[in-house]
Amino acid sequence: MSDSISLNSLMPRSTRWPTQNGRVKEQPRNLMEGFSTILSKALSEVNNRANESDLLTQKLVTGELDSIHEVMIAAQKTEILLELTLEIRNRALQAYEKIMTMR
Numbered sequence: 001m002s003d004s005i006s007l008n009s010l011m012p013r014s015t016r017w018p019t020q021n022g023r024v025k026e027q028p029r030n031l032m033e034g035f036s037t038i039l040s041k042a043l044s045e046v047n048n049r050a051n052e053s054d055l056l057t058q059k060l061v062t063g064e065l066d067s068i069h070e071v072m073i074a075a076q077k078t079e080i081l082l083e084l085t086l087e088i089r090n091r092a093l094q095a096y097e098k099i100m101t102m103r
Contacts, residue, residue, distance in 0.1 A: 046081045053078040 053074040059065035 043085070046078075046085050049074075049078045049081055 053071075056065060056071045056074050060068060060071045065071065
């Protein structure tokens with residue numbers, strides 16, 4: 001199990017576009033596709049972490065694993081990721097509701 005989630009690995013490939021001042025600005029090829037890909041990969045990572053935590057818990061219960069510390073750390077990481085996921089969902093819904101009231 002890795003200790004951190006690399007946000008760079010979740011980012012979509014981008015295309016470089018020159019700006020008026022000559023600097024190069026990176027733009028995702030398709031913003032909606034990029035967001036969808038990032039969201040899908042992030043949710044998949046949360047699911048994988050939850051499954052790993054469940055597996056470690058089962059191994060502890062059956063005696064295959066002796067380290068309760070490893071199980072507790074995995075469980076806490078999973079809990080934090082789930083809380084983050086819920087907060088992102090809540091913020092997205094709030095933004096959607098705000099946009100709908102602007103009409």
